[in-house]
Amino acid sequence: MPLTQLTMLVLISVLLDRSSNEKFMRLMSIFYFNLRCISKCTEAIFAMPHLNVIEKEKKHTETTRALNKANQKENNTIEKKE
Numbered sequence: 001m002p003l004t005q006l007t008m009l010v011l012i013s014v015l016l017d018r019s020s021n022e023k024f025m026r027l028m029s030i031f032y033f034n035l036r037c038i039s040k041c042t043e044a045i046f047a048m049p050h051l052n053v054i055e056k057e058k059k060h061t062e063t064t065r066a067l068n069k070a071n072q073k074e075n076n077t078i079e080k081k082e
Contacts, residue, residue: 011031011032
């Protein structure tokens, strides 16, 4: 179970137990909001290098394909000359 879902369950159970205390509810909602922001930021940070790797691999495969096509054309022209 992801951390955010687990904390949400804990917060809901605590809020149900102490629903009469408004200050406590506000504090917990602020805490949960901050936790969500932190988790979104860390997901974005960890996703960025992964996307960079994918982009680099994509460019590498495009370059390789272009080189293969150029070599194939060159081989075809050499075969035609012979």
